[in-house]
Amino acid sequence: MIVLEPASYRYPGASSWALPPASLELRPGDVLGVRGANERGNTTLCLVAAGLAPVTIGGRLRGRVLVDGQPTVELAAHQLAQRCGVLFDDPAVQLTGLHGTVYEEVAFGPCNLGLAEAEVHERTRSALRLLDLEHLSGRNPAHLFGGETQLIALAGLREVHERHPYDLGYSRRKLVAIAAVLAMRTPVVVLDEPTTRQDRAGVDRLAAVMGHLRAEGSTLLVVSHDPAFVRRTCDPTVRMAAGRIAYRAAGS
């Protein structure tokens, strides 16, 4: 659940408000699509709704933002991370750069939570499967995926097993970043431009992932420049204009 009642935000050192007073209320299972041209406050809305602004990046918040029923300013960054998953527009910001394989990168979040080893593997496998990324996972896939390795070999994808996350192209790196968000299994998910540079198959996969999250009862806020994707996956839709939430429309 995300509630902005109403909230405005100013970046550190800035003289003007990047997000003028905005109100929102998203309940479990809601999927809100946000559209708007560049520099209209889309990303700022994501950061505020996820609590990163001001908890992690600083700045000034006026009003209250609640994530999963808790005011964001009362939570530590790691507590926020367990309530709200965030996908950044640029996947390079999302990846830690510490891990040599996609699998380890996706498992990083669950490992931080100190979960049982079996649960970390289950979450990681599940996130990679949802995004059809098992073939990129790297490091001993036979152990991780059992018989599916043969299918990977048959598909001629064995050569990409050992790929470093930074060696992947932008679109796949973005999918890895989304898998990392999914592996955290947060009740709230904020996605900033998930479809950037995805081909048709990638967009379809993302639509399926969002359907899965919705069915699980997650609250989703999705910023996208792709009107067809927003219409297909979100309900309702809002448009950002000069930092303000300009109008609301029902999705398809």
Place this chain on the structure above:
Amino acid sequence: MAVAVALLTAVAALRAGRVRRLAVAVLALLPVAASSLLINTLLPAGGGGVTTAVAALLKLLGVTLPLTLLFATTEPPDLLNDLEDRGLGRRTVFVLGAALAAVPRAQARAAVEVIEAQRARGLDTEGSWRRRTRGVLPLVTPLVIGSLAEVEDRALALEVRAFGALGRRTVLYPLPDSGQQRLARWAMAAVLALGLAARAAFALAGR
């Protein structure tokens, strides 16, 4: 002691199939060995003679060979995993991991992002060595600034993945640790302790 360490390292390298890597490290030390020999035997102010030169070289081998073998046989993520499994804090492991990952990351950035960006602006990064040398300087500044800017991104990436959570992290791939390995480690610690004790005893006896 240095001879024993060098021999042990050679045996371990033989077992691990990393003799070639070790040989390269020894070859890399040849210029140092030659200059040490030169200073100790030919120059009047040098002192020590051949014995001192050989002793210095053995000490150098004793320090460099085990480290070379460690990084030739152990992947940095495995090393970090194991350190974490043995109770090292997540922040310390992160600092070590970030330091180890920084060099390949900077290489990749220089090789792809920075060079391509500079080429697009007309910088000549190919051709004769003079041209290439001239082309290096404009790469350094964006590389350093880019690496510093990346620190902020990394911090954000860690925060949204609950890096600051309390308690122990899960170790994804605990490494097997056989009885033989444990025995070998204890034996090496014992040899080290004996060596230090012997050295102290010699020093006291020589007073």
